[in-house]
Amino acid sequence: MKEITQTRLIIFTALFFVLFDNVSFFTNVTAVYPFITTNIGFLISLAVILVAFIILLFSMFSSKYTTKPILISTLLVSSITSYFMNSYYVIIDDSMIRNTFQTNLSESSDLFTMTLLYYLIFLGILPSWFVYKAKILYRPFTKEIVSKIIAIVLSIVIIVIMLFSFSKFYTSFFREHKPLRYYTNPTYWIYSIGNYINKTFSTGTIIVQQIGLDATITQDSSDKKKLVIMVVGETARADRFSLNGYEKDTNPLLEKENVVNFPNMYSCGTSTADSVPCMFSKFDRVDFDYKKGIAYENVLDVLEHTKKVDIVWRDNNSNSKGVAQRIGEVSFRTSENNTVCDVECRDIGMIVGLDKYVAEHKDKNILIVLHHMGNHGPAYYKRYTKEFEKFTPVCKTNQVEKCTVEEISNAYDNAILYTDFFLSRVINFLKPYSKDHETAMIYMSDHGESLGENGIYLHGMPYFMAPEEQKHIPSIMWFGKNDTINVEKLKSYSNNEYSHDNLFDTLLGFFDVKTKVYNKDKDILYNAK
Numbered sequence: 001m002k003e004i005t006q007t008r009l010i011i012f013t014a015l016f017f018v019l020f021d022n023v024s025f026f027t028n029v030t031a032v033y034p035f036i037t038t039n040i041g042f043l044i045s046l047a048v049i050l051v052a053f054i055i056l057l058f059s060m061f062s063s064k065y066t067t068k069p070i071l072i073s074t075l076l077v078s079s080i081t082s083y084f085m086n087s088y089y090v091i092i093d094d095s096m097i098r099n100t101f102q103t104n105l106s107e108s109s110d111l112f113t114m115t116l117l118y119y120l121i122f123l124g125i126l127p128s129w130f131v132y133k134a135k136i137l138y139r140p141f142t143k144e145i146v147s148k149i150i151a152i153v154l155s156i157v158i159i160v161i162m163l164f165s166f167s168k169f170y171t172s173f174f175r176e177h178k179p180l181r182y183y184t185n186p187t188y189w190i191y192s193i194g195n196y197i198n199k200t201f202s203t204g205t206i207i208v209q210q211i212g213l214d215a216t217i218t219q220d221s222s223d224k225k226k227l228v229i230m231v232v233g234e235t236a237r238a239d240r241f242s243l244n245g246y247e248k249d250t251n252p253l254l255e256k257e258n259v260v261n262f263p264n265m266y267s268c269g270t271s272t273a274d275s276v277p278c279m280f281s282k283f284d285r286v287d288f289d290y291k292k293g294i295a296y297e298n299v300l301d302v303l304e305h306t307k308k309v310d311i312v313w314r315d316n317n318s319n320s321k322g323v324a325q326r327i328g329e330v331s332f333r334t335s336e337n338n339t340v341c342d343v344e345c346r347d348i349g350m351i352v353g354l355d356k357y358v359a360e361h362k363d364k365n366i367l368i369v370l371h372h373m374g375n376h377g378p379a380y381y382k383r384y385t386k387e388f389e390k391f392t393p394v395c396k397t398n399q400v401e402k403c404t405v406e407e408i409s410n411a412y413d414n415a416i417l418y419t420d421f422f423l424s425r426v427i428n429f430l431k432p433y434s435k436d437h438e439t440a441m442i443y444m445s446d447h448g449e450s451l452g453e454n455g456i457y458l459h460g461m462p463y464f465m466a467p468e469e470q471k472h473i474p475s476i477m478w479f480g481k482n483d484t485i486n487v488e489k490l491k492s493y494s495n496n497e498y499s500h501d502n503l504f505d506t507l508l509g510f511f512d513v514k515t516k517v518y519n520k521d522k523d524i525l526y527n528a529k
Contacts, residue, residue, distance in 0.1 A: 003137040006062050006144070007151050013071050013131065014054035017186060018047055020123055021078045024085035025050075025183040032177055033169070042169040045162040050184060052162075056155035057187065059148050064138055072128040078186040079124030083116045087401045088378075088457040089450075091182045092189040094196035096460045098290065099273040102318060110379040113399045179465050199290050206295050208326075211282060212302030215508075215515040217365070219308065224482065226309075226365040226511055227358065227437040229426050232276060233419070233445030233474065234317055234374030235459065238263065240416050241474045248391060250416040253424035257478060260490050262524075265475035267447040268500035271460040275446040276321040276371075279500035282517055285463075293322065299504045300327050303367060306513055310361040314350040315371040324369070344382055347372035347422045351429055358433065365511055370426070374419055377449060377458055380411035384418035391417075400457055408451050427478050434480025440510060444503065445473040484510075490528035498524055 029046060033039045061070055084090050138144065163170050173180065182188050219225075238244050242251045243261045268278035268285045277293035278285060280300060300323065303309040313324035316332040332338040332350050340349035350370045358366060375383055379398040391410035395403035403411075423443055430439040448470045450456040459470045475498070479485045502524050508515065509523035520526045 003135045005137050005139070005147065006067050007059070007147050009067065009071070009131065009134055009136060010055055010058045010062060010151070011051075013075070013127070014051045014058070016075075016127055017054055017078065018051050021082045021185045022050065022183075023082065024089070025180070025185065028180055028183050032180065039169075042166045045166050045169075049159050049162045050187075052155040052158040053187060056152055056159075057190075059151040059155070062148065064136075067136065068131055068134075071131045074186050074190075075128045075131065076120070076124040077189065079119050079122075080116065081185050081189050082123055083119035084111075085183060085185065087115065087399075089455050090458060091179075091461055092192055093182065093462055094192045094199060095269070095271055095274055095462070097189075097192055097196045098200070099271040099460060102273050102321060110377070110382070110398045113397075115399060179462070182462070206291075208294075209296045210301070211297045212305050212513075212515045212517045215302050215305040215513050215517075217306045217308045217512055218514070219365075219512075224436065224438045225362070226440070227368075227430065227433050228366070228440045228442065228507075228510060229368045229370060229430060230507070231423060231426060231441065231443040232279075232317075232369060232371040233443060234272070234372060234376050235447065235449045236375050236416060236419060236445035236474050237448035237469050238265065238472045238474045239469070240413060243476065244474065248413050250413050251420045252417075253420050254476065257424065257427055258487065259427075260477045260479075260487060260494050262475040262477070262494050262498055264495060264497040265444065265473050266497070266499040267445070267471050267473045270447050270463055270466045270470045272318065272446050273321055275500065277323055279444065279446070279503050280323045282504050284501045285499065297326070298323055299507050300324065300367075300369075302508065302513065302515060302517065303511060305515075306511075309365045309367055309511060311367045311369070312357060313369045313371065316345060316347050316350055316373050317371045317376070320369075320371060342385065344373070346385070347374070347418075348425055351425055354429060367507070367511075372419070372422060374445070375412060375415040375449060377412075380408070380415045383415035388414050388418045388421065390414060400452070405452050412449070412451055423476070430478075430480055434482070437480070438482040438484050439480030440485070441476075441478040442503075442506070443477070444475045444500065447471070448473055484529060485525060486528045490525065493527065 029043065033042060035043065058070065081092050084092070090096065139147070240246055240250060242249050243254060244263045267275050268288065269275040278288045280298040281288055281293055282296065282298070283292055300311055303311060304327065311327050313320055313327055313329035314332055315329050316338065319331070320329045330337060333345055335341045335345065338345040338349035339352050340346040350372065354368060357368070373383060378400045381394055381396045391413045393407050393410060394414065395407035395411045397403065400408050423441070426441050430441060433439050447459050449459050450467055450469050453467060453469060456467060461467070461470060463471070479487055502522050505519050505522040506524045508518045509520065509525050
């Protein structure tokens, strides 16, 4: 192999990125700026700018010891990024990166496909092998510096010329179509990693700010203790619940119960890593961010401060995303704790043994949080057992892009059907305790899911541009025989719009917690007491 300079190797790699790793970017761009005569010059200029920017980026960090490692690692990651953007129409932003780091291997395995392997081989490993085997001509230090400066200056000049030459197009591109930039590869995921690091890590030790230290519960010895099961849903969307008018009967068991349905409930985020910490936080969606989530106590801590509520978190998902860090959580992802496992451990297994827990804590109020697997995709067909395969034909692969819309919907709806069964079992668990306790079940999904609408799959898109399907979530409540909540009164206003922002105060309100951090205006149950 002939020798090649660092600059030329960077140029060839940049061209490779633009030609093969930016299909999603140019697909989205041409949807806004069609490939017609008046747009051709602008579209070409976009490609030129992207090449020049990648050259500029790599040239700044190139050296005898860094060029190959940087190019190879970027090629490998970009090949995987291309697969997910092309197949599922997702954006790799800091939220998606956080969700990736907080997802366990068992969950991630559902995303491994042969197509992903092909992307990795042809867009990652093969070009990386070329870079690895390339014989770089290292010139004297001064000449290398001059060459680098020339590459950087020329890249900047080219970018400026293109911007000014098509300024009319770029005005709308940057102001009106900002999301298009989120699809550039590798530049946006590199930026997102920096953004993730900035949001996640701080210069000093984070001291958790305590809240609700004044929290108290006034109860007489004759008062019934409260027993609440909070079910944190997974990837369920409101329009797939027959309780909300869906044509398929996905809630046959819940429809027989006297549940209160909230058809206009919205999530705090579009991924588990965002939504779960946010829904238990005192902060609204617009004020919440990752650092606030880890730097402040949440509603579970406030309930703990009363010293009159015992809390347990059982998790059949990835984990509590830090929510139960100070409370403690028990994983039900393996047969070690979950007695109901086949191809995977089932949500229903989290109910087993709760009778013993209630008996051991009968002198206190109890909050049980069950974080279930629900409709976690893309392998929806794994989320339910055979007897719940009511809707057919079914997509039985994790490569949902290879299935028909009907097959994907059927697999997803069967998983909703299993959630209906799980929630009905939770209610049936609580019923016997309604004689001696004030019982309640609260269910809220963490976020929704895209099932191929407009070519979009899964979830995790930035909230401001995420489709309705990823934000509009199902939520129901059930109450046992008690005088605390007027269920009919609650039903009379259950059509109001609510969100995860209401959970913090609703939980405090049901447990009759007196504290300055409680806001009755956000308590869904306040007007039904």
